Amino acid sequence: MLSALDLLTANDTPGQHAPSYYAATANRQTSHPVLEGAHGCSVCVVGGGYTGLSAALHLAERGLDVILLEANRLGWGASGRNGGQVGSGQRVDQTVLEERHGKAHARLLWELAEDSKALVKDLIARHDIACDYRPGILHADHRKSFVEDSRDHVEHLRLVYGYEDIRFVGGEEIGELVGSPRYHGGSLDMGAGHLHPLNFALGLGQAAEAAGARLFEETRVTAIEGKGGKRITVRTEHGEVRADHLILACNGYLGRLDRETSAHVMPINNFIVATEPFSEDQAQKLIRDNVAVADSKFVINYFRLSADRRLLFGGGENYGYRFPEDIRSFVRGPMLEIFPQLEDVGIDYGWGGTLAITPKRMPYFARLAPNMLTASGYSGHGVAMATLGGQILAEAVTGTAGRFDAFERLKIPTFPGGDRLRFPLLVLAMTWFSLRDRFGI
Template sequence: MLLDSDTQLNQHSYYEASVQREAVAPPLQGHINADVLVVGAGFAGLSAAIELAQRGYQVVVLEADRVCAGASGRNGGQALAGFASGQAPFEQQLGPAQARQAWDLSLASLDLIDQRIADFQIDCDRQHGYLHVADSPRKARALAAEMQAMAHYGLVTEFAMGTQVQRHIASPLYQACAFDRKSGHLHPLKYGLGLARAAKSLGVQIYEYSAVTGLTRGKKLTARTAQGSVTAPFGVLAGNCMLAEYGPKVAPDIAPRIMPVGTYMIGTAPLAPGLCQRLIPSNAAVCDNNFILDYFRFSADHRMLFGGRVSYTTRTPANLQAVMATRMARVFPELGNTPVEFLWGGFVDISMNRAPDFGRLGNKLYYLQGFSGHGVALTGLAGQLVAQAVAGQAERFDVFANLQHRRFPGGPLLRMPSLVLGTLYHRLRDAL
């Protein structure tokens, strides 16, 4: 059910329509050996492959679909500092010193994006600037409190309330905003395909349409696909919520700790550049601070890319395009009659506490999951940290591996209904 829904959601993606993919990489045939097996050719898996190859490891990447066919190639393109969870889980579980280290690593993840773009000459429409906005007095107070708390970590933002918000975004909806120059946005699929080219240039072997259906753990790891297998001393699982769909027995011990969540986007027809400049003068990415949030930005060709309306079931919401267009018009009434040319979505993985979930299964099998909507930047960091851990330098990886995570309650049959009820509660809270 999840696979069918996921395929249907990506039929009319702006990102896919605005790139030229290379020919399909052939599926794995026969048996090969490697130093490290990576499962998943999204941002996290490709980042790990690049870092490992730069350290001299022979790396094989197995991808069940096409490179960046999942969340990495469909997301809002917002590269943000910090975590979906905020700093609370790090402060409460790890203490102030490691909480600060985690925050600093999140900032380094943004620098890593720019470094890879420069090193591998990736053309991905990179822009800096991010607006965090609030649409009610209560949310404005919460945003002000959050920015004050984050100033302790050195986050510098330009905070505005009331009429001053209009200097940053020409919308009647928002009552406060915080402008962050460090975060920003990019074209995620262009970036991901650039990472794949970079990995191949370093000798990484990438096999598309090669779902891992079984994984034998022992002194070495052996991954099986429909037509072949890979044996390696080390492995990295970077398939996120789709891993269990293609290979239910590959990692049953970690799958219950994340939940697939549907998220959706629309892309308008191209707008007048002057209108875009007036609506968001800084060309920043924008996201509100509701639990059920809206996020949006302009593309390089002046389209409004507007996302939100999450689903905690595998069913695509009814009348999705009309609902999304209505939400967009609520933010920018001037766009109320703008044609919508693209509608797409996909599933992201969230953890119970919204903090990233990195760790080990045994001594030589690593996993990266639970990015919870902050994966554009954090996946790159995750790949770097896991490569360091494989090479015997696990101190930075263990900042995240030391976080404790819980399974979603209810098992596969009951956890989705439970989350739907929780979502309804938060939707009512957002409306207050």
């Protein structure tokens, strides 16, 4: 069994991006130094994904002295490997949030999610980040029995939350929008969108550096000392940072760096392939209007077209922390289930990555000490929410904690059993939800 700590090296070459389509089409290569010797700062941020980069950017814009430490490369983890979907709402449906937390808190969580999409668009425009943003996410029902729930979901968002950018899609229309026989209806959300996730992360890093943040790569944190004291010491393999405040933004790659955070999040793997490019006509027959698609399976299939008209398809079930030896073959099966007409289409790229989920599928925000904050566990809904998370962490460090408190009040439970039962629980959960998807349990 692999511990979460091993995930930094178990499936990837240290210091190099995964061999993905995104890495092959990145706008720039980063070359930030390794941290060596002793340094001091106002805020130390651990993790160079969306949360950490956004936090560093927003803190630096407020005039704070910021050091960011990334164990590999900026955007190396889930932030540079994901499906690129900028979704509406939270990972959990609004009606569920209303039942769990009350209507007032659920509305606040909806508004925060709207803030997250707006922030992504604002950062792209303000910092001229070339990341191929396109509007639209189609949520596709793989069972007829789900279609009326989709209709109710759309009406609830429109009537209760005043969200007019979403509409119901019936069985005939979904066949026109997606060239697959597998879907029976759903909803089309034009207020959501999709983008090149690695280029977005690299753009955030460039903006953070321009604002004055000091960024270090290939700098793995080995220990945190002085938690709860006036100054925190962050030790790395070749140096240390003494900081007034510490932000942990490590998500699925946190390992045992902080046991309190790791008790609330579980790392899981996900896999994506990129086909050979299609002609414009071929691409439109797959996804007519160039929207992203996510289906209703618990072990979700998600797909979209790249800027050069490849199909980027994510899917497949994994019962451990090792990546499959042949990711392209591993994901081809789910892809052909949705698009059987692609039997003879070549796959040019296949890659995996590790994200983090929580028991309630809502992000885990916590104040571990008066000067130590953590945010992770976006549960596959992190492109926008993690970006907002970084801004919220920056607000909390500088004394405005209202939005941070809205997430901390969710009181995300821990996973039972600690590290010893983490792997068996993962296998058990994935087996159950796989059976549910296949047989309608």
